[in-house]
Amino acid sequence: xxxxxxxxxxxxxxxxxxxxxxxxxxxxxxxxxxxxxxxxxxxxxxxxxxxxxxxxxxxxxxxxxxxxxxxxxxxxxxxxxxxxxxxxxxxxxxxxxxxxxxxxxxxxxxxxxxxxxxxxxxxxxxxxxxxxxxxxxxxxxxxxxxxxxxxxxxxxxxxxxxxxxxxxxxxxxxxxxxxxxxxxxxxxxxxxxxxxxxxxxxxxxxxxxxxxxxxxxxxxxxxxxxxxxxxxxxxxxxxxxxxxxxxxxxxxxxxxxxxxxxxxxxxxxxxxxxxxxxxxxxxxxxxxxxxxxxxxxxxxxxxxxxxxxxxxxxxxxxxxxxxxxxxx
Numbered sequence: 001x002x003x004x005x006x007x008x009x010x011x012x013x014x015x016x017x018x019x020x021x022x023x024x025x026x027x028x029x030x031x032x033x034x035x036x037x038x039x040x041x042x043x044x045x046x047x048x049x050x051x052x053x054x055x056x057x058x059x060x061x062x063x064x065x066x067x068x069x070x071x072x073x074x075x076x077x078x079x080x081x082x083x084x085x086x087x088x089x090x091x092x093x094x095x096x097x098x099x100x101x102x103x104x105x106x107x108x109x110x111x112x113x114x115x116x117x118x119x120x121x122x123x124x125x126x127x128x129x130x131x132x133x134x135x136x137x138x139x140x141x142x143x144x145x146x147x148x149x150x151x152x153x154x155x156x157x158x159x160x161x162x163x164x165x166x167x168x169x170x171x172x173x174x175x176x177x178x179x180x181x182x183x184x185x186x187x188x189x190x191x192x193x194x195x196x197x198x199x200x201x202x203x204x205x206x207x208x209x210x211x212x213x214x215x216x217x218x219x220x221x222x223x224x225x226x227x228x229x230x231x232x233x234x235x236x237x238x239x240x241x242x243x244x245x246x247x248x249x250x251x252x253x254x255x256x257x258x259x260x261x262x263x264x265x266x267x268x269x270x271x272x273x274x275x276x277x278x279x280x281x282x283x284x285x286x287x288x289x290x291x292x293x294x295x296x297x298x299x300x301x302x303x304x305x306x307x308x309x310x311x312x313x314x315x316x317x318x319x320x321x322x323x324x325x326x327x328x
Contacts, residue, residue, distance in 0.1 A: 009098025009253055012064045016094050017054040017117075018087050018140075021047055025112035028127035032103035037230065041126045047139035049087060050106060051094060056119045072097075074271050074280035076257035076264075080151040084144035101231065101252020102142045107132035146254060149227070152188045153261060156220045160213065161270065168212045172219075186219055224262050231255030276301035 021044050029042040054060075072078065075097065082089055107125040108114035110133050120135030159167045175185045231251045239245035250256040263269070271280045274297035281297040296302040 009101075010064045011095060011098050012053045012055050012060065014054045014060055016051050016091055016099075018049050018051055018091065019114075019117065020049060021045075021106070024050065024106070024114040024117070025108040026050075026106050026114075027109050027125045027130070027132060028107050030105045030107070030126060043127065047104075047106075047141055049140040050137040051087075051091065051099070051140070051143070052106075052118060052135060052137040056117070058119075060119065072279065073282055074260070074264075076150055076260045077154060077271055077280040079147060079257055080154045082143075082147050084140070084147045087140060090140070090143050098253050099136075099138055100142065100146060100254040102138045102146075102254070104137055104139065104142065105134050106137045107134050109133075149223075150257060150261070152186075153220060153223055155188075156216050157261065157265060160216055160220065161268070163213070165212060168216045172212055172215050184215055220265070224258060224265065227258040228255060228262060232259060274298075274301050276305045 026044045026047075028044060029046055030039050031042055031046075032039045079093070082093060084090075107123060107127075108118075108120070109125075109128075110122070110131045112133070114120070114133050114135075118133065118135050120133040123132050123134035124130070125132040156168070156171070171187050173185055173187055174182070176182045232255050233249050233251070234246050235249045236244050237247045248259065250259055264271075270283050272283045272294075273279065274281055275295045277297065279297050281294070283294055296305065
């Protein structure tokens with residue numbers, strides 16, 4: 001039996017900031033694909049906005065806070081609810097939980113405007129061959145794609161849990177024009193427009209598309225497995241009894257959220273939003289989950305809502321007494 005998952009991120013105290021590639025003097029990107037591990041060179045127009053640490057000096061690099069095992073248990077659910085076009089919301093999420101871990105290196109011309117805003121290293125742009133300032137960043141397109149991928153998987157998970165055949169049926173269709181021939185296509189289209197499609201289940205028969213619950217289950221399992229192929233490993237550690245034990249270790253925020261979804265699927269976990277703070281909480285009937293009658297994620301939220309209701313009762317106008325009829 002594997003122990004709990006472990007992961008950590010570092011968030012600079014100075015936070016993160018957004019910048020437009022044109023204003024930073026970006027001349028190209030090198031992105032290492034999660035699936036293949038191969039670096040891909042991209043032109044400056046591949047990103048419209050970049051999110052990067054707001055650090056410029058070595059002192060600012062070391063002034064940071066660690067975010068680790070105390071992660072929100074249903075963080076993947078909060079991530080799926082993000083608006084992929086809302087830079088403010090994405091920035092707040094990154095400040096609370098760290099960057100996703102996308103291996104994107106931006107190259108800016110030297111001399112140029114980026115040197116006054118970003119603490120990078122001197123390098124050479126692979127597109128221009130000129131001297132550049134290189135730094136780690138994540139584009140809003142990176143965030144948009146992965147929000148959509150997690151949202152699609154969460155949607156399927158909840159429809160499968162609810163045995164909602166009517167909700168699942170429009171999402172899958174048989175097609176003769178797939179990437180490698182005929183197959184069952186997942187009709188979901190990831191945002192932003194022009195992004196990747198929902199994927200295929202190849203080698204299936206046309207009649208298999210009628211069993212939409214099984215098709216959805218297969219697609220979901222394959223998608224989660226694919227997202228956990230890299231960034232997740234097993235390490236030996238010493239347990240409480242001083243005996244060696246295994247522990248799952250994730251490298252970055254994104255694989256840790258996919259691992260949370262993996263645990264939700266295997267544990268058939270259910271989630272609900274706290275009525276006070278709207279944070280997602282587990283309501284499964286196991287020793288680690290909250291009871292299905294639970295309305296709040298914590299005592300703090302329960303007390304806050306109770307105090308608000310008391311204040312509301314105090315200021316509520318009293319009912320006007322009925323006028324007495326005069327005799328005679």
